[in-house]
Amino acid sequence: EPEVTQTPSHQVTQMGQEVILRCVPISNHLYFYWYRQILGQKVEFLVSFYNNEISEKSEIFDDQFSVERPDGSNFTLKIRSTKLEDSAMYFCASKTGGQPQHFGDGTRLSIL
Amino acid sequence: GQQLNQSPQSMFIQEGEDVSMNCTSSSIFNTWLWYKQDPGEGPVLLIALYKAGELTSNGRLTAQFGITRKDSFLNISASIPSDVGIYFCAGQLNDYKLSFGAGTTVTVRA
Numbered sequence: 001e002p003e004v005t006q007t008p009s010h011q012v013t014q015m016g017q018e019v020i021l022r023c024v025p026i027s028n029h030l031y032f033y034w035y036r037q038i039l040g041q042k043v044e045f046l047v048s049f050y051n052n053e054i055s056e057k058s059e060i061f062d063d064q065f066s067v068e069r070p071d072g073s074n075f076t077l078k079i080r081s082t083k084l085e086d087s088a089m090y091f092c093a094s095k096t097g098g099q100p101q102h103f104g105d106g107t108r109l110s111i112l
Numbered sequence: 113g114q115q116l117n118q119s120p121q122s123m124f125i126q127e128g129e130d131v132s133m134n135c136t137s138s139s140i141f142n143t144w145l146w147y148k149q150d151p152g153e154g155p156v157l158l159i160a161l162y163k164a165g166e167l168t169s170n171g172r173l174t175a176q177f178g179i180t181r182k183d184s185f186l187n188i189s190a191s192i193p194s195d196v197g198i199y200f201c202a203g204q205l206n207d208y209k210l211s212f213g214a215g216t217t218v219t220v221r222a
Binding site: 004031033035041042043044045048050055056058091093095097098100101102103104105106 | 143145147152153154155156157160200202207208209210211212213214215
């Protein structure tokens with residue numbers, strides 16, 4: 001069964017550094033998403049991307065965050081200058097219209 | 113934004129028992145979804161509900177989309193050890209965003 005893949009599985013970064021989290025959505029999907037989950041808390045929506053543009057974003061997704069679909073297969077989340085509170089699991093998800101979202105296994109981001 | 117209240121927060125159950133959990137929302141959704149998350153993994157879809165009043169089963173799992181569109185429940189029948197994990201409800205109004213509940217942690221006593 002096709003799945004969403006995320007790399008790396010664990011990223012350790014110094015505070016203030018830029019980080020890029022990578023996702024390969026399921027190949028025929030058109031909607032792409034990033035969520036985060038702080039340890040022990042619920043999954044929180046960050047941003048959705050459709051038709052090559054951001055369709056919705058949360059208040060968490062400030063100007064330190066950006067997303068890109070650089071080619072036909074990858075979907076990336078960039079954090080420009082990381083803060084300690086950015087430490088979390090980051091999940092990518094994708095779907096087709098009218099169908100449920102499918103999630104990757106996440107990238108654990110640790111900010112030192 | 114939409115607030116989802118999921119209960120119970122956690123439960124210890126005996127193997128073979130039935131489990132029930134529910135979610136209520138401050139506003140309506142067009143789709144309710146139930147996911148399970150195992151340690152170190154992403155949420156895995158269990159059941160999707162698309163119509164108010166809909167009752168759907170997936171093996172030992174049964175879920176219902178509340179008639180008011182503001183609530184949903186999930187039942188697990190005859191629990192087994194591999195049912196351990198965190199169960200999340202999620203509501204969807206459009207194609208662009210899922211709102212998640214805080215999760216129900218299920219621990220099964222063998």
